[in-house]
Amino acid sequence: MAILIGERPSQAIWRDYLELTKPKVVVLMLITSLVGMFLATRAGVPWTVLIFGNLGIALCAGGAAAVNHVVDRRIDAVMARTHKRPIAEGRVSPSAALTFAFVLAALGQAMLLTFTNPLTAWLTLASLLGYAVIYTGFLKRATPQNIVIGGLAGAAPPLLGWTAATGHVSAEPLLLVLIIFAWTPPHFWALAIHRKEEYAKADIPMLPVTHGVHYTKIHILLYTFALLAVSLMPYVIHMSGMLYLVCALGLGARFLQWAVVLYRGTRPHAAINTFKYSIYYLFLLFIALLVDHYLLLNL
Numbered sequence: 001m002a003i004l005i006g007e008r009p010s011q012a013i014w015r016d017y018l019e020l021t022k023p024k025v026v027v028l029m030l031i032t033s034l035v036g037m038f039l040a041t042r043a044g045v046p047w048t049v050l051i052f053g054n055l056g057i058a059l060c061a062g063g064a065a066a067v068n069h070v071v072d073r074r075i076d077a078v079m080a081r082t083h084k085r086p087i088a089e090g091r092v093s094p095s096a097a098l099t100f101a102f103v104l105a106a107l108g109q110a111m112l113l114t115f116t117n118p119l120t121a122w123l124t125l126a127s128l129l130g131y132a133v134i135y136t137g138f139l140k141r142a143t144p145q146n147i148v149i150g151g152l153a154g155a156a157p158p159l160l161g162w163t164a165a166t167g168h169v170s171a172e173p174l175l176l177v178l179i180i181f182a183w184t185p186p187h188f189w190a191l192a193i194h195r196k197e198e199y200a201k202a203d204i205p206m207l208p209v210t211h212g213v214h215y216t217k218i219h220i221l222l223y224t225f226a227l228l229a230v231s232l233m234p235y236v237i238h239m240s241g242m243l244y245l246v247c248a249l250g251l252g253a254r255f256l257q258w259a260v261v262l263y264r265g266t267r268p269h270a271a272i273n274t275f276k277y278s279i280y281y282l283f284l285l286f287i288a289l290l291v292d293h294y295l296l297l298n299l
Contacts, residue, residue, distance in 0.1 A: 012086065012091050012096070016092050017086075019086055020062070020065060020069050020086055020087075020092065020100060020101075021063075021104070022068075025065065026058050026061045026062055029058075029061055029154075030054055030057065030058055032157045032286050033053075033054055033057050033157040033158060033164075034050075034161060034290075035158060035287075035289055036162040037049070037053070037162065037165045038161075038165075038294075039158075039172065039173075039290070039293050040161070040162040040165040040172075041165050049165055052115035053111075053115055053120065053161070053164040053165075054161070055108075056110075056111035057160050059105065059107050059111065060105050060112075060127075060128045061157075062104050063101040063103075063104035063105035063132075064101070064127075064131045064132040066097050067097075067098065067132035067133075068131070068132060068136045069085060069087050070094045070101070071132075071136045071137055072136065073088050073094065075204060076088035078201055079198040079201070079202055081195060105128060108124070109121055109124070109125060112124055112164070117167045119163050119167060119169070120160055123159065123160055127153045127156040127157075130153030130156075131154060135149075140204060141203075141204065141205070144207045144209070144210040145207075146205070146206075147185055151180075151188075152181055154180065154184060155184065157180075158176035158177060158180070159173040159174065172237075175234060176289075178230055179231055179233075182227040185223045186278060187275065187282075188275075189208070189216050190220060190262065190271050190272070190274040190278065191271070191275040192209075193216055193217070193271040194275065196208040196209060196213065207219065217262055218263065220259050220274070221256075221262075221263050224256050225256065227252065228252035228255070231251075231252055231285060232245065232252075235248070240289055241292050243291065244291075247284070247288035251284055251288075254277065254281070255278065255281050258270070258273065258277050259274065261274075
């Protein structure tokens with residue numbers, strides 16, 4: 001339960017500050033960033049870019065996540081999934097969290113400017129602001145299409161990894177961004193169906209709340225079809241080979257199966273299971289891209 005107004009927050013420990021960064025989300029972002037780096041070059045990624053580039057991206061992402069905790073603290077306090085978060089329970093004060101977020105973002109930007117290039121630093125800053133300010137501060141409460149529009153910020157890591165390694169933007173990393181952009185709505189709307197009552201209680205206009213569960217299931221199914229099509233594009237443009245194509249078809253077919261199961265309502269807990277599978281899907285799809293890339297290099 002959230003602390004009362006005027007009550008002093010309990011003493012924070014390092015785990016509370018770590019939780020503010022949403023480490024599991026950041027790890028998934030770093031995997032896609034790493035894949036972007038390795039796909040960008042045949043010569044190998046310099047160790048300074050590999051370590052400090054990803055660390056800079058991670059710090060900026062963690063800073064954005066901490067801002068999200070601050071802005072959403074009243075929402076978090078009334079939702080079962082989030083009511084034990086550090087700010088919602090009063091273990092970290094909003095001002096301390098914002099200071100922490102600023103320090104993380106500043107350190108991340110300094111690392112990116114020092115060890116990568118200005119383009120990566122600016123794109124990372126834009127992604128940070130897109131998530132922390134535009135999505136969290138405005139879109140999340142303004143429209144049921146919040147996750148579609150705001151998903152672009154979360155789709156940026158492979159582009160950031162690519163530009164960190166090369167210093168320029170090309171079609172290939174934009175295609176990787178498009179894959180994550182298409183993945184985000186079915187991923188998050190499945191969770192939103194599972195937590196519909198909580199979002200309604202928190203007065204957040206998620207699609208299942210504003211348009212109903214059936215309408216949302218249809219859109220999850222449509223976006224999953226679109227994701228399957230988009231995921232095949234790396235093979236179409238000769239960015240990847242047969243191994244990736246087989247993996248993309250298999251992983252996409254399984255995702256589509258879950259979307260159909262969710263639509264039909266034939267299994268209990270289909271929404272949360274679809275959400276969980278979507279995480280494995282993205283992780284395995286990008287690993288397949290990476291393995292295929294090095295397989296092609298050795299042919």
